[in-house]
Amino acid sequence: MHTTMRLHCINDNVPQQTVALLRAAAAARGIEFIEYHAPAFDYRPERVLGAGELLYRPAVSLAAQRVEQFLYAPGVASFYAHDAAVLQHCSNPLLAFQRAGLPVPRHFHCHSADRELLRDWAERLGGFPLIVKFAGFSGGKGVLRADSLPALFSLVDFALTTGKVPMLMSYVDEAEHWRVVVIGQQAAVAYRNPLDVDDFRSYGSVAADDFTTAVDADMAELAVDAVATLGLEFGGVDILRHASGRLYLLEANFPCYHPHAEEHGGIPVSGMMLDYLCDKARRLQGIAPREAPAPWHASRGPLRRGDCGQRLGDAPELYVLDDFVTGDELQQLRTLLDDAAWLRAQSSQFKADFTGESCELPVAAHPLVGALATRAQSLLGLDNHMGQTLRYRRYRGGEHHPLHSDDYRVGGLRLVATAILYLNDAGPGGETHFPQAQPAAVSVTPRAGRLACWLSVTGEGAQDAAALHESLALQAGEKITLTQFFYLPG
Ligand SMILES: O=C(O)CCC(=O)C(=O)O
Numbered sequence: 001m002h003t004t005m006r007l008h009c010i011n012d013n014v015p016q017q018t019v020a021l022l023r024a025a026a027a028a029r030g031i032e033f034i035e036y037h038a039p040a041f042d043y044r045p046e047r048v049l050g051a052g053e054l055l056y057r058p059a060v061s062l063a064a065q066r067v068e069q070f071l072y073a074p075g076v077a078s079f080y081a082h083d084a085a086v087l088q089h090c091s092n093p094l095l096a097f098q099r100a101g102l103p104v105p106r107h108f109h110c111h112s113a114d115r116e117l118l119r120d121w122a123e124r125l126g127g128f129p130l131i132v133k134f135a136g137f138s139g140g141k142g143v144l145r146a147d148s149l150p151a152l153f154s155l156v157d158f159a160l161t162t163g164k165v166p167m168l169m170s171y172v173d174e175a176e177h178w179r180v181v182v183i184g185q186q187a188a189v190a191y192r193n194p195l196d197v198d199d200f201r202s203y204g205s206v207a208a209d210d211f212t213t214a215v216d217a218d219m220a221e222l223a224v225d226a227v228a229t230l231g232l233e234f235g236g237v238d239i240l241r242h243a244s245g246r247l248y249l250l251e252a253n254f255p256c257y258h259p260h261a262e263e264h265g266g267i268p269v270s271g272m273m274l275d276y277l278c279d280k281a282r283r284l285q286g287i288a289p290r291e292a293p294a295p296w297h298a299s300r301g302p303l304r305r306g307d308c309g310q311r312l313g314d315a316p317e318l319y320v321l322d323d324f325v326t327g328d329e330l331q332q333l334r335t336l337l338d339d340a341a342w343l344r345a346q347s348s349q350f351k352a353d354f355t356g357e358s359c360e361l362p363v364a365a366h367p368l369v370g371a372l373a374t375r376a377q378s379l380l381g382l383d384n385h386m387g388q389t390l391r392y393r394r395y396r397g398g399e400h401h402p403l404h405s406d407d408y409r410v411g412g413l414r415l416v417a418t419a420i421l422y423l424n425d426a427g428p429g430g431e432t433h434f435p436q437a438q439p440a441a442v443s444v445t446p447r448a449g450r451l452a453c454w455l456s457v458t459g460e461g462a463q464d465a466a467a468l469h470e471s472l473a474l475q476a477g478e479k480i481t482l483t484q485f486f487y488l489p490g
């Protein structure tokens with residue numbers, strides 16, 4: 001009984017990236033993607049889902065919650081830990097955490113501007129500064145800081161007059177701010193959020209080094225417990241680690257903006273979420289767990305058959321194919337990639353150093369980019385479990401890429417193959433050079449429309465030393481490339 005799995009995704013003004021990443025992860029797994037626009041939902045009774053369907057609501061609106069509650073039925077695989085949880089909404093998560101014995105900062109819901117009460121609470125919360133927090137905002141927008149009684153009095157007066165009830169909270173100084181993304185009973189990724197200059201609030205890190213899948217055990221346990229306390233199996237948990245090592249739980253957000261770790265940390269969170277839901281659907285239906293996927297090297301695709309263009313040498317498995325794109329396509333791609341403003345608008349990860357300027361270009365950025373990605377996947381006969389972007393790179397005179405292997409592991413996936421498309425005739429210099437190729441070193445000259453592809457991992461799963469490569473220094477002009485890195489489970 002292996003029918004196609006379907007992911008039902010409830011949208012209502014969700015950032016486009018969230019849906020794009022879920023859609024791409026579903027496509028990579030052969031899961032059908034069904035999107036609902038919550039405000040226009042028709043509530044026909046026959047829409048209620050059957051057992052084995054996958055359900056996720058990335059939207060936060062009330063309309064979206066209602067649709068989710070309507071669609072849900074026992075046997076549906078969602079991030080709710082049990083059937084009742086989908087109908088429950090906890091209005092005071094901090095209290096729930098506290099009652100569950102989890103460490104939270106001292107706090108108090110402030111319904112009164114009574115001066116004596118506020119003085120008393122300021123003292124109980126450890127004195128100033130204090131955090132004054134308003135629910136319903138994100139990105140630190142609802143979090144204020146009061147440094148004195150006059151500040152607190154005036155702020156609380158204003159808030160209550162405008163119909164907002166703040167929560168007062170102790171201020172944890174000298175703390176690292178962390179976001180931990182929990183999937184199921186695992187902390188899938190954590191990232192440290194630096195403090196903004198001259199601010200007490202942190203912002204989502206964009207430095208790849210700040211992201212880790214090896215989450216500290218105490219923080220992982222706290223994050224998983226927080227999510228479970230709310231009856232959930234997915235969430236973005238905010239935790240402070242005080243200089244003393246002590247942890248404070250601030251929030252567990254569901255849904256949470258998961259593309260952040262995917263875009264900036266390269267962690268395939270969408271795929272991990274879908275794998276979790278698929279496993280859960282099987283469990284709920286009593287179907288045997290997913291078999292471990294066949295190892296990528298058992299693939300019978302063209303790359304494994306030696307059928308991807310002209311083979312260069314014996315090792316690594318390296319091929320070159322000219323005219324991978326038509327002249328028209330080349331022209332279109334050049335127009336897109338020469339438009340610096342367009343490029344910057346597509347990707348938040350713009351880098352510039354001695355390896356040229358580069359960014360992760362979403363395949364959703366333009367139909368032609370998506371078509372190229374799919375075309376390379378069929379040429380190589382490989383799926384890509386992290387195929388949501390192509391890496392754009394532009395070298396200028398003097399720039400190069402030092403010797404390295406592309407073999408790289410992240411979140412249960414391994415980068416096994418690379419396909420690089422050259423978009424112009426570059427040189428002198430700029431060749432992709434494989435100094436340890438057998439029987440002799442190989443250089444691929446960048447030519448407009450040429451694709452070079454290779455495996456970085458041997459059939460036995462070892463890193464292939466012959467696949468070490470570099471981009472030789474470009475002596476003049478530019479070298480423009482779009483590269484797909486193929487990630488497969490393993
Ligand atoms: O630009 C090239 O020729 C090689 C680039 C490369 O190796 C990489 O981006 O991993």
Ligand SMILES: [Fe+2]
Nearest residue numbers: 404405406469
């Ligand atoms: Fe590389």
